[in-house]
Amino acid sequence: MPTYPSRRSLLQGAAGIAIAAPLLSACVTSGGNDDKPAANTGNKSADNPLGVKDDAPLEVVIFKGGYGDDYAKHAEDLYKGKHAKATIDHKGIQKVGEALQPRFVANTPPDVVDNTGAGRLDLATLVGAKQLSDLTELLDAPSFDDANTKVRDTLLPGVVDDGTFDKQVLTLNFTYTVWGLWYSKPLFASKGWTYPKTWDEMLALCATIKAAGIAPWTYQGKYPEYINDPLLSMAAKTGGEALLKSVDNLEPNAWKSDALKAAAEAFAELAAKGYIMSGSEALSHTESQAAWCQGKAAFIPCGSWLESEQKGVAPSGFDMAMGPVPARTSSDKMGPAAVQAASSESFIVPAKAKNVAGGMDYLRILFSKQSAKAFAQSAGTLPAVAGATDGLTLSSGLGSTRDAIKAAGKEAFTFRFRTWYAELAKAVDDATGELVNKRATATEWADRIQKAADAIAKDSGVKKYTR
Template sequence: MKRRDILRRTAAAGLLAVPATGLLTGCALGGDDDNSGGESLEGTKSEQNPLGVKEDAPLEVVIFNGGFGEEYAKAHQAMYTEKYPKATIKHSATQEINKTLQPRFVDGSPPDVVNNSGGGQIDFNGLVSQNALADLGELLDAPSLDIPGKKVRDTLLPGVVDVGSYDGKFLVLSYAYTAYGIWYSTKLFADRGWQYPKTWDDHIALCKQIKAAGIAPWTYAGKHPRYMSWPVISTAVKFGGPDVAKAIDNLEPNAWKSEAMKAAADAWYQIVKDGFIMPGSPGLDHVQSQTEWCRGKAAFISCGSWLESEQAKVTPAGFNMSVAPTPSLGSSDKLPFEAMRGTAGEPFMVPAKAKNRAGGLEYLRTMLSMKGAQDFTRKVSSLTVVAGSTEGIDLPFGLNTVVKALDASGSNGFNWVYNNFYRKLERELVDAACGEFFSGRTTPAEFLDQCQKGADQIAGDSSIKKYKRQ
């Protein structure tokens, strides 16, 4: 099967579930009622310039300087100036998008393109509710830069438009396609004669072997323990089916205490009580824990498919990191072992009050070109939402395993979106519960009770807009 077919199939399977927004901000973000954004620099529209870019208008782009870095963005900017050589681009990168840019949204002087990502992102609920984002619908209907005969919308994987749409308007472009799973070193496993476990019993048996060999079976991002909520919920969804995640997304009463979540929490508690987690893990951030894993101090780690890029500078030659689904609890699981979570992420937006809105849309069109998408994949070892963009690319080892895993997951792929609906629930409340649980301070029942109390807190807060996943 071609990679184009693989990604279309997994996306259509529901991996790109529709997210909404998090918690309301308490600060006006400089939008307006009609989302027009006031005056903006515009040129004359034509067949060659469908978005009406003013060829000498400056463009400002702000990038989240996280796991993907900023070099890919500089390459996209070079592609933009190749077409518009009279334009100057102001580029900046930060890990604190909110702290850096919210004051500029408030005073009506935002950049033209914002990669609103990371832990310090600006809350989307406030941005959307205050009409601070430009409608990207015109971008979707523009012709692709380099895929003949197709509009931009026709080059995207199924579900991408839904992911970024709010009340029928496409406002956010999620650019990267991310798979979530358990990572291990193929070299380490080959050298030791270990096989990745498909069942929970085999996983525990292997953890005992790994520990006996003087290696910690597991480590995790102790300062961001929500990373471990991903395999727990994945285990529950595979055990009980996709409705387990849907109930959590919809804040249904006792959704976190379902039989599937109880079974998953009980299983994952075993790696805590049996001492299978590397000592000191609770004090490590994501980079530190991933670095220890790359050094062979631990065998498994939970992460998304940005891991290979984020660890590129410290990964030993021949390490050959691989991703795999969570082990099945047993033969009664409703989804097969191969089922895996994935979705579109890494959000980009054009502010409604951008001085060069047309240029911002054109910049996104550049990113969504085949050239732009392939360059991104080559530079950061991650998939994009442009269909077929991995064709002809010599993918790095880890990303190859991602593609193969998504192929195997196929129509059994799943996702949840409560983290997008209610950012605080995952980033603060579930995060805190995971911190207590995986450091051994709470039992499975106490862990689930803490998660449920967090969900109930969100459900009972009338200031937070609620969303329903169908």
């Protein structure tokens, strides 16, 4: 069976897949920001906070993938309502890197780009080449919906941090992904099962599920990063913000912390008790998710794209829902409702665009409640704008992720190492695959990952980030 990137990998908004990195790197020596086009701006006012020149053309390039590009065109219509004299050149494409790499090299990029998809431009290279506009002015501008609220204050937790590199906000992500454990509400109701809040409750429920002839868990075995998510979520709840920082900042012995080892022990116990469906290690994400939809397993770990991905696979009335990872201890530093969440679908305004102000104002409009609500209705996906789904009738899965984010409040968290350090991400994936297939202990798991983290920390050739 052919291999391909997992959906989680495609959602990452930082390191990404290196499309034409060598050529893009040449931008650093081809003038940097010194040869930035002359400002194409107008007068700033309450109605035009970013100073867009009313008749300046705007070029918008959108990744036309699973979400299509109608949502982007809807925002363009709103933009025209503000800047009636502007002409908009809209391009909906799929191979963003292939199409735009020569234009970045030539210093003639579009005004705003949805840099998403497997063929996207390498974000790390763009950042290093200083090819991206700092979006701080946009974030501090009044929102499109409410002049008394800044754009930054309309976004869900973590969105600004997800686009921050060396204290500059260089990208803004439009969709919001939540990770947790998925189950069928009708199945649980028919069996009288209650979603567990603690790990002890999870293990007790797993024993009951197994006795009923159903595997308690399955996972996307060929891509063990999927089962990493609940393990790392459990550790984050136990260790809190200090753990997130120590791991992402490559601190010595971070992976040997009590919180991470306890989480690894929990998943080793899950495997040891036979609570993971036999053969899961050999399954792709589509195969494991199909088995789960067929009722062969009760739980599967995944991000909030699962419901959309299972359309046409999940039977009628399956009514999937996502719950937060159960707490490992009674003294966790985060509450039981805390969830791992991060933004994706990365939008950028090139530094050398002809209409930087227009690109930013387009994003101000795109990230409005009005625009985000239209996106949620058409795409069935949670936007990164707070309150965008209020008042909408949502599907079971999307409704559960929206409810999870509301319940988590400020305790929505994410690790950053996966997007900053691809080699460390792979080391964690490989170690967890060994752990949940009973070929490594929790101590061996921690030692193996810590060795990989230490090697990256000592490698002067690897760009380091801190949080």
